[in-house]
Amino acid sequence: MEEIQSQSDLYRSSSSCASSPTSRVPSSHFFYVRKPGSLRQPISFEDSPEWDDPDARMEYEAGGVGGDSINDAAATPISPSLSKINSGSMASPHVPEGAGGSAVRKIAGASIAWRDLTVTMTGKRKYSDKVVKSSNGYAFPGTMTVIMGPAKSGKSTLLRALAGRLPPSAKMYGEVFVNGSKSHMPYGSYGYVERETELIGSLTVREFLYYSALLQLPGFLFQKRGVVEDAIQAMSLSDYANKLIGGHCYMKGLRSGERRRVSIARELVMRPHILFIDEPLYHLDSVSALLMMVTLKKLASMGCTLVFTIYQSSTEVFGLFDRICLLSNGNTLFFGETLACLQHFSNAGFPCPIMQSPSDHFLRAINTDFDRIIAMCKKWQDDNGDFSAVNMDTAVAIRTLEATYKSSEDAASVETMIFKLTEREGTQLKSKGKAGAATRVAVLTWRSLLVMSREWKYYWLRLILYMILTLCIGTLYSGLGHSLSSVATRVSAVFVFVSFASLLGIAGIPSLLKEIKIYGSEASNQHSGAFVFLLGQFLGSIPFLFLMSISSSLVFYFMVGLRDDFSLLMYFVLNFFMCLLVNEGLMLFIACLWRDVYWTTLTLISLHVIMMLSAGHFRIRNALPKPVWTYPLAYISFHTYSIEGLLENEYLGEVFAVGEVRSISGYEAIRGDYQISPDTSSKWRNMLVLLAMAFGYRLIVYVLLRFGLNKNVSARLLLCHRKNNSSR
Template sequence: MMPPEQENGVAATNQTDPPISTSNVSPCPEPDRVRFSVLRHSLHPITLKFEDVSYSIKIESGQGRGCCSSPKPKITRTILHGVSGTARPGELVAMLGPSGSGKTTLLTALGGRLPGKISGSITYNGGPFSSATKRRTGFVAQDDALYPHLTVLETLTYAALLKLPSSLTLREKAEQAEMVATELGLTRCGNSVIGGPLLRGVSGGERKRVSIGQEMLVNPSLLLLDEPTSGLDSTTAQRIIATLRWVARGGRTVITTIHQPSSRLFRMFDKVVVLSEGSPIYSGAASKAMDYFASIGYEPGFNFVNPADFLLDLANGVTPDPRQEDDDQYQEFHGRQDDLQSTKQFLIHSYKKNLHPLLKEEIHQQDQHDSTKSSSRLFMMYIGWDNQWTTNWWLQFKVLLSRGLKERKHESYSGLRMFQVMSVSILSGLLWWHSDANHIQDQVGLLFFFSIFWGFFPLFNAIFVFPLERPIIMRERSSGMYRLSSYYIARMVGDLPMELVLPTIFVTVTYWMGGLKPSLITFALTLAIVLLNVLVAQGLGLALGAILMDVKQATTLSSVLMLVFLLASGYYIQHIPMFIDWMRYISFSQYCYRLLVGVQYSVNEVYECGQGSCRAYDFPAIKSLQIHNMALDVAALVLMLLGYRVLAYLALRLGHQH
């Protein structure tokens, strides 16, 4: 394979820079140079141009907080003010600026992921953002949204199976994942789990390289990264930027936001865009930034200074040592040196006067890369990359199902959860040890406990699913990895063995220890009812989590709902007032409880009472349940099972659109 500097005829600068040392720092050594395979087709470079990009949002003002005041008026806040620039193949472009300056917003806009209306123009090889461009664009968010229990190689392999086109075989996709792992220096930790807050895994730099590797799988022509060095030490940060530099030298356009780079990192950038409160104060070659600011009267007070620190100080309105008072241009604009806001306004004014005309001229120039737009698009259509999805629904479902089972088995079958269920099961069996039909109140209590425990337990577990997975879903869906329906169905199917094994063990142990009817048919029906109740409760939990997307709010609401269901189930209160009687019809616990009692006792079954023998159906706790048609109870649970899951899917769909 040709070295990156020679790929696609893209010239590389600073090719004599020595490789970065990697000894005794990380179990995953960084390669001296990054060489990416070409997926059976040559790279199609993308020249990105953005001119006068502006973006505004409406937010609520702080007025109108009184109890009788009118609704809060909304004010418009401009996040970006006329930002322009270019990024060509082979270039590493960095966006600098203080927190809140609009770096991430601009990067998101360039990646075609910013909602709302954007003024100005953003072109890719002279054309608008399209599905073909999306397939050739990689976006690495600031936070590494990765599954903690998957290994590095598994993470890359599953991403390859979902992202790479159907023209490649499964084996070829797996080989591509292995190749990317090798090229990013992840081979030695390929079998190590990613890890998370509660699970030790690979280091922060390795996690970031995995995130980059997921985007590099498709051999992107445009790579966008948001704060790739955030939270990393200086040596690891340098390796990440060195990796990105070699990626760019391979003919790719690489744009990254970065908060406060060291001088070593700054020297690796080809171009920089400096933002101050959403307005540009510089956009151009990184090597010429200091000269430009010196030309308008801003020079550091000493020779050895980090250029990035100097630019960030200016973006914050902090000036260096006092300048000469005979600076006519400065004196013409304002006269107060220590006014931060006036300094920012002067820098913005200077940008518009000196740099903006040159940028507009560069943007409007036609170059050789624009001529590749039509041929690149035709080629992508030919290989199927212009379609919305690179893989069919069935393959997405299978891959997502396999990944979900592998990731969640550690949580579903964790020792803590097994201990929780088994300890309650054995304790319940001991408390109801060999009760018989003559202890009918005790047996009814055990059946009610079945319905309540296996309503609470799956409900509260399901609440966490979508809020915790939302970052991963948003990232993968934004990059077009799979359909939401394939993810949702795979999640539902994958949950079946995870959610049904523990209640099966629980009911099996407690049923026979508790002395319930010794009939295999009755036991099987009892188990089926409990499992149906589990699925209904889980569906409600999924719906609450998907609608609220906030664990605290969903937990609070579910606690209230389960309390209502508990009280309205017919065990504690047998004569509910008419005006509130409707609550028992929305309680899935009530339907489960009635079914459990209905299959446990036949119509003619008797028990010993004060009068000798009494019908079980005449027992007050059973009689109040009014068990007449159990088919209606089953139908109600099935309707809830389907309704809650459809509601959860619609909530996910609407949430993703917003």
């Protein structure tokens, strides 16, 4: 304790102001200043006028949730801090137009309380597998509760535990109550916004939210427009509703603040009772951060329960929070109202220096990363002057704050409140139903088509590249004629066309990876599933792939001068279409495995080269070495089936004159250059194999997505690489 005392004294002397928050000069710039006239009173959890009568609050809690969200929320009280803002005791930031202006509909919130919540991660951490330790807390409807702490302190894990979205490697102990009952939160009753959400750049905000609503909600199309407009209004996005999220050549896309609000709006279309947001201010500048928080405050005032994590905030933003849960290394250093947190730090001997943001102060006091800087400063101190301002030992500060909190009235009040919230069960949250699988497939297919029609870089440019490649091959192999001597060259032309055109398909990797990322973000919120995604992606890609196959095939067919027969031409187009479908499936498979552009591209190029080598052109298939090259490579290479089918299409039934009297069949003519079957139905068998491969690859992708077997191989490789580096 002596050590703690001396550290506290040291800190007092080093800080620019040793006063407690109660003696701080009130400033209209600080949102957390108390009402005039109450400055001399100590700040405590019970101070807030709205919470004077806990029983009255409990009555509200029991009755305020469930049923029709729009009607029930009329009873939602305004949060204490909001009332402070409204009462004029706090400087209120300007609320943007549409951030909750006039006729925004109400949302019924739900109370959430957690007791003794501990989360462990199996075998992942160095010293202890406990990521969150015995956390207690609660959140009311109409309020913003923030989980704050340094990096890796367990903020996101606590948030995920509350939302019931922990990864399989995590185990949760303790209890989470929603409206007083321990039941699982059903689909649609809560929203969860990840730290980074993938949006579709080629859709406007309104379109993106509309398709998202169609994926999420049951019911008729026209009913979704209302919820989308409400979400747009609630997140202050009216000015951006018709803008493309990613922009285009002449217009910039949305900035990170707006993008973040779009990702929150996506969850709002379900009108969730509770909204969990992981780092709403992630990568936002101070203006965007304030706008985001004001918008969220408005959302909370509509009745929604907001729980989110934050690493750091400005003073203005901090003043908007209702409650704070301060974590350090999984330990709760404080839970309660934001004002009371300042008092808590002051009581523990770490008053917030004047002119310093409370959030900066809290993090400065409890972030152990500062210890390294202190060590560095101590080394420099002798030579370079005074570094006493950064002398606070965070380990000591954390121990003091934890001990002070455990024995404080604040901790006791939290337990009392949790007891009251859980003593009787309130209204159970009900699922609002999901959109049907057929609707989802239709929506995803249509959305895919729309995106493809707008993404010129990945689709239209690819089409142009295909045309250029086909023109190159066509001119290179033009004027071959139909004599026996041209057979070998024609085989080469077909091989080059199939191989290079499929290789060019790799240009579509970035767009495929984007689609997979969007699927990941939608699937984690149960807006989509593996089957629905794959079917939508498959159906959506058909028109584009068909357009590519028909345009390229026609150019190649006529420039090289293949047999003049409509049915043969149609087979050629179909065969090449199948080839592109298989290639797309293979690309999807590798992309799902790696989830990384570089590794996916590298793997695909290597695979394509190996498949070209084993396709029977460079060396006839009969002559290929049996192990590896024939079994399995020649059989798993889709090039083999496509080229064989195309050559059977071209040469079976054809007769070549040899001299004046003798003639040989097409089969005999090609036998020395490429191995084909004499059976006329063989070309259809090859087509069937290609079709089976196209579905086969997608089936593998389904298994990967459905059972999460990929686990991001590239991330694991990176981890291994880092471990190797650090062990050296």
